[in-house]
Amino acid sequence: DIQMTQSPSSLSASLGDRVTITCRASQKIHTYVNWYQQKSGIAPKLLIYAASNLQSGVPSRFSGSGSGTDFTLTINSLQAEDFASYYCQQSYRIPLTFGGGTKVEI
Amino acid sequence: QVQLLESGPGLVKPSETLSLTCTVSSSSISSSFSTSTNHYWGWIRQPPGKGLEWIGHIYPSGSTYYNPSLKNRVTISEDTSKNQFFLRLSSVTAADTAVYYCASIGQKELDFDYWGQGTLATVSS
Numbered sequence: 001d002i003q004m005t006q007s008p009s010s011l012s013a014s015l016g017d018r019v020t021i022t023c024r025a026s027q028k029i030h031t032y033v034n035w036y037q038q039k040s041g042i043a044p045k046l047l048i049y050a051a052s053n054l055q056s057g058v059p060s061r062f063s064g065s066g067s068g069t070d071f072t073l074t075i076n077s078l079q080a081e082d083f084a085s086y087y088c089q090q091s092y093r094i095p096l097t098f099g100g101g102t103k104v105e106i
Numbered sequence: 107q108v109q110l111l112e113s114g115p116g117l118v119k120p121s122e123t124l125s126l127t128c129t130v131s132s133s134s135i136s137s138s139f140s141t142s143t144n145h146y147w148g149w150i151r152q153p154p155g156k157g158l159e160w161i162g163h164i165y166p167s168g169s170t171y172y173n174p175s176l177k178n179r180v181t182i183s184e185d186t187s188k189n190q191f192f193l194r195l196s197s198v199t200a201a202d203t204a205v206y207y208c209a210s211i212g213q214k215e216l217d218f219d220y221w222g223q224g225t226l227a228t229v230s231s
Contacts (some may be wrong), residue, residue, distance in 0.1 A: 001174075032216075034217040036158075042223075043221035043222065043223055044221060046217055046218060049215045049219075087157065089158075089160075089217075089218070091215055094171055095173045095175070096173075097160065098159070
């Protein structure tokens with residue numbers, strides 16, 4: 001299975017901050033990475049697909065980058081509604097696997 | 107916009123079978139709702155306080171893909187006449203206690219683009 005290692009597991013940030021979350025794959029996976037946001041008690045929401053493509057309706061302060069084994073989710077100018085957990089997911093090979101998550105706290 | 111809703115018993119006894127239904131509305135599971143890609147229909151679970159685990163998915167043709175970690179315990183099927191798909195997980199233990207989500211999965215990027223609200227299934231005697 002392809003392991004997805006996210007870091008950090010949690011972080012504290014302030015409104016207006018720029019936040020960066022990283023995800024490292026255990027093998028090269030081109031750009032087959034998707035990113036999700038999950039607020040407490042609610043289903044995850046797709047933010048970014050294929051490493052850098054913004055899902056329709058997602059604010060442009062979210063961006064993704066990377067290829068091969070190292071990927072990054074960036075949130076520019078953190079807003080109150082962005083405090084949540086974030087997960088990466090590889091779609092290069094079955095079984096589909098997720099990172100362990102990053103909790104963004106105030 | 108595609109909507110998904112999970113249903114099923116919230117409590118299952120150890121060694122029994124967990125059965126869940128996902129009802130899809132505003133789209134047919136037997137045809138694509140997107141101009142850019144076709145879709146699979148799948149299940150993901152999340153134990154309390156933990157991360158996400160892909161369980162498996164089904165293509166409208168009936169082809170299925172399962173997480174090997176669940177070995178031979180999982181079956182995903184569909185009823186296109188009712189616009190529903192199903193999860194059966196046999197021989198459950200406490201480790202299968204989780205919120206179970208159904209979702210649509212874009213065939214091109216294998217991204218989970220629409221999700222149900224989730225349903226908590228607890229395994230306990």
